[in-house]
Amino acid sequence: MYSNISTILPVTSTEPSWISIETTAASPPEEIPELWGFITAGIAILFFGSNFVPVKKYETGDGMFFQWIVCSAVMVVGIIVQLIRKQPPFFPIAMIGGVVWELGNVCVVPIVKTIGLGLGICIWGMVNLLSGWSTGRFGFFGLTESVPHNEVMNYIGVGMCVFSAIIFSFVKNEVTPINNIESEPLISQGSSGNIQDMNEDESFIDRMSPGTKRALGLILCLFSGVMYGQMFTGATYIQDHPDKFPGATTNGLDYVFSCFCGIYLTSTTFFCIYIVIMKNKPKIYPKVILPGIASGVMWGIATSCWFVANRSLSIPVAFPIVTAGPSVVASLWGVLVFKEITGKRNLLILMFGFSIAIGGAVLAGVSKN
Template structure:
């Protein structure tokens, strides 16, 4: 009888863990697909000021989480993950300006998926490899993810016309504020992105999206390294917490410190005359808060589902949300051919994500 009750309790506990993990993943997917929407229609120039504002909001959320968690031990190595993320995130604004929100996010999400999956699956960078019940299914999922990335590259996005048609209706301010007085046609602060040819924009945007995805996919490695070595005897990390949310403050502190250093260097390069966009402050804060909450949910998903399962779900899912914004709100993606390619790409990446996830079962 006691054995039956113990078994029943174990099954119930596993079901609870899975429920928390998948709910966390769903929240993360929704917020990651939406977090850049508030700033989409505001001028952010070269993105350096926007990044710093975004990261300031991210750090504030982590401070609140740290207090809720009763200030767990701070591991400096976890800050390296924040450095990787902040370095990749410098490319976000140029990506959105060159290839659009939907296509840009789909590309970097795919490479984010592959990098995060491969490092967890094969134990790159000194972390323990994740064992899966069905390795072949796992490899099929990774292959489908690569195929989806190739399909995304053929989807055309019309960023310039979408910006012109929707610039007068930003999401977070009144239409009356957006007048010619506030947005003169002859601007002296045009960013380098605006001077690129259409082909140049596509090449630069896609390349930066790939780089961003690789950096994003590596950002959880330091935390996984600490956790894995925390289960071993004789290491400096022995006894480290196995609860991923305990590393949020260190991870996010790395993000804010890195972005601050980059912004100071940027100010020096600009001879103390950085391009400041006051109207992007509140949207940037909102974007940062959404991203921070989504990432906290990702940490929870890593804990309850494991990284090899959470990565395919959370990196593939936001593409659907972002593309819906791109299709229905920003009108970046148009035409029957693009819609069909987008549909096929979604089906492929969904199949890849499910294959990778079920290979663990």
């Protein structure tokens, strides 16, 4: 997909200027070459599509402890990026992106419980793409409107990426149950194992009717997708209005730390609330800690690269590419490594989805020029 990427824009410097540790005020909008935008988008796709591989065979329970571990690792990546960039100014408005992202992320567990992971990913992925793309394309929330050189091609590319998400939802996975690692949390709700304890463990979602569950799941999917798509809005607003923020630059890496601070603080707040609700007996699975850290580091690197791609390629171009690509990578893991996707029908659907997703990403990329 990226083999001919060097033909898009020749490299005029032996050292990429966007990774320089020096920061300057009011940097020119096009300081990051398009080539590096496509490269960082490719890295983001690879890591987003692979970041849950380390935790594939580990029990995560209700997900609250796991998400806090992941967000803690994300915070470490943000600190490293901040140090590499020689500690650029901290803008609280950029934290808003991290806060809204975590608001969407905390809904994942109830989404999975109500409508399932496959349909959930399909819906929130499409909404995420449309939310972020439309914000940059039409200049919502005070952003500068970003119009691709070829609007029609960009629209077609976005439509194909959305359609590919629908196609992937028809692929059936054969997931092997987790039975060779610890299945009990370090701290559990009860030890007697009687019916009363099991009823106390049952959440309010489990007591809903099927119709109510589905309605709640769909609402939460829409909410999560919208929140995910606004992760970059605060940072982009600063980049578009450097005159309002002394010391601001146009380098996306300078806002990674602020965004990740928002993610970590919100995640920690939710985890503390969860501990209180669970009466100081949270479900903690120790063996998921190291895999969770690996997953968080991969996600943090991918998102840092996405910050760069957004500025280099523009949000309307980068969003379709980065949101559609991970589905292809994740599916390849399922086929080649975990053997979850088998059968002629599934593989044909998968190949069709690949062609649509890759075609849409290519059209979105070409629409830049």
